[in-house]
Amino acid sequence: MPDERLGTGRPPRIVLLRGPRNRNSLAVLHRALRRAADRGEIPGGLEVVLVDAPPPDLDDGDLVGFSFTTVDLDDVAARLATLRALPRRPLLIAGGAHPSADPEGCLALGFDAVFVGEAEATLPAFVARWAADPGRRGPDTAGIFTPDAPFDLDAEPHADADSPEFPFLEISRGCPHACAFCAVPALFGRRMRFRSPEVAAAGVAHAVARGHRRIRCLTTDAFSYGGGPPEKVAAALDRLGAMCVAAGASYLMLGSFPSEVRPERVTTALLEVVSRHGANPTVVVGVQSGSDAVLGTMRRGHTVEDAARAVTRIHDAGLSPHVDLLFGFPGETAADRLATLEFSDWVLSLPRGRLHLHVYLPLPGTPAWPAPPEALEPAVVARLRALVATGRADGYWDHHVVQGRRILAQAKAGLIRRGA
Numbered sequence: 415m416p417d418e419r420l421g422t423g424r425p426p427r428i429v430l431l432r433g434p435r436n437r438n439s440l441a442v443l444h445r446a447l448r449r450a451a452d453r454g455e456i457p458g459g460l461e462v463v464l465v466d467a468p469p470p471d472l473d474d475g476d477l478v479g480f481s482f483t484t485v486d487l488d489d490v491a492a493r494l495a496t497l498r499a500l501p502r503r504p505l506l507i508a509g510g511a512h513p514s515a516d517p518e519g520c521l522a523l524g525f526d527a528v529f530v531g532e533a534e535a536t537l538p539a540f541v542a543r544w545a546a547d548p549g550r551r552g553p554d555t556a557g558i559f560t561p562d563a564p565f566d567l568d569a570e571p572h573a574d575a576d577s578p579e580f581p582f583l584e585i586s587r588g589c590p591h592a593c594a595f596c597a598v599p600a601l602f603g604r605r606m607r608f609r610s611p612e613v614a615a616a617g618v619a620h621a622v623a624r625g626h627r628r629i630r631c632l633t634t635d636a637f638s639y640g641g642g643p644p645e646k647v648a649a650a651l652d653r654l655g656a657m658c659v660a661a662g663a664s665y666l667m668l669g670s671f672p673s674e675v676r677p678e679r680v681t682t683a684l685l686e687v688v689s690r691h692g693a694n695p696t697v698v699v700g701v702q703s704g705s706d707a708v709l710g711t712m713r714r715g716h717t718v719e720d721a722a723r724a725v726t727r728i729h730d731a732g733l734s735p736h737v738d739l740l741f742g743f744p745g746e747t748a749a750d751r752l753a754t755l756e757f758s759d760w761v762l763s764l765p766r767g768r769l770h771l772h773v774y775l776p777l778p779g780t781p782a783w784p785a786p787p788e789a790l791e792p793a794v795v796a797r798l799r800a801l802v803a804t805g806r807a808d809g810y811w812d813h814h815v816v817q818g819r820r821i822l823a824q825a826k827a828g829l830i831r832r833g834a
């Protein structure tokens with residue numbers, strides 16, 4: 415049994431703070447803690463709560479966990495300062511995209527411990543040490559914690575009979591590419607790991623038993639599922655889709671958020687698999703730029719021609735191509751932006767074409783960091799607004815402009831320590 419909290423008579427409590435972008439991560443971590451408790455690896459009497467705001471009765475018997483992105487940094491820093499000022503403050507830990515990219519910066523910010531990358535194994539082991547320490551402040555509960563090996567995604571389903579929250583159905587993790595604006599390979603590694611159809615369907619059955627029939631797959635590229643050439647991927651994806659639908663996923667979402675596809679992987683056979691099992695009318699495809707020069711500096715590994723072929727194939731398959739585009743990447747010229755706008759016009763000339771607009775966000779942990787975004791000309795901003803006004807373009811591109819400025823200012827102020 416865990417030690418009772420000093421002075422309060424209650425067992426130790428783990429408080430995981432919900433934020434605007436961490437619900438999926440918290441659901442995964444909560445499950446990892448519950449499974450570790452089931453296996454007797456951490457004390458069963460620990461209370462784990464997921465809350466929107468820190469409870470008022472926090473004290474030094476508690477552990478408070480943050481999981482966040484760089485975009486959330488100001489809010490997290492303010493909340494952290496409040497918690498650190500408590501007379502008997504809890505242990506404060508951090509994980510997620512930003513702490514993984516800038517662990518030293520997060521320690522300097524005031525966290526006691528920072529988890530880099532996947533925390534499914536490191537967090538339960540840490541909690542076991544923390545709960546066993548009567549003072550809750552031992553040397554084993556401070557510093558930077560990095561997993562020894564990649565997590566085996568296929569070891570368990572994404573959900574079980576006792577799941578209070580249901581994360582996305584993660585069908586792969588890791589990415590072999592190295593797009594210069596993306597932190598995913600640094601966060602999860604470049605070896606793509608897969609959750610098999612059998613294990614995925616077992617999780618779906620649990621979710622369906624609890625009334626969740628809309629199942630969103632999560633992967634960096636749905637058309638790389640299982641690995642290998644397109645024919646092998648089509649067979650693996652077909653089996654995955656069939657087993658998930660048989661398990662009760664009457665609204666399976668495959669190839670749409672959060673499981674977009676890379677352009678050079680799009681084939682007619684793979685689109686047929688999506689149409690057969692997926693309920694989504696849209697396939698999200700990462701095109702990013704209408705300029706081959708920019709695609710080269712982004713290290714995307716595909717051309718504009720690949721992208722146009724993919725969009726055409728998705729449309730010809732009766733689906734709606736939802737095209738991701740990114741403006742302002744470092745080195746992008748005014749002519750490159752015009753090329754991307756021309757590509758946008760072509761997409762919208764297709765009856766079912768749609769756009770998802772982004773502006774490059776400088777993020778620690780990405781190869782391009784800390785290069786600033788290129789400024790968008792007023793005429794380009796006006797064109798982006800006009801695209802949104804069609805009702806067929808979405809995305810937080812205007813927020814990204816503001817967020818990018820703020821992130822660079824945070825780096826200049828020393829709030830982010832990660833260098834290039």
Ligand code: SF4
Nearest residue numbers: 589591593596598634
């Ligand atoms: S943008 Fe997609 S393909 Fe590129 S590195 Fe990130 S996850 Fe991989």
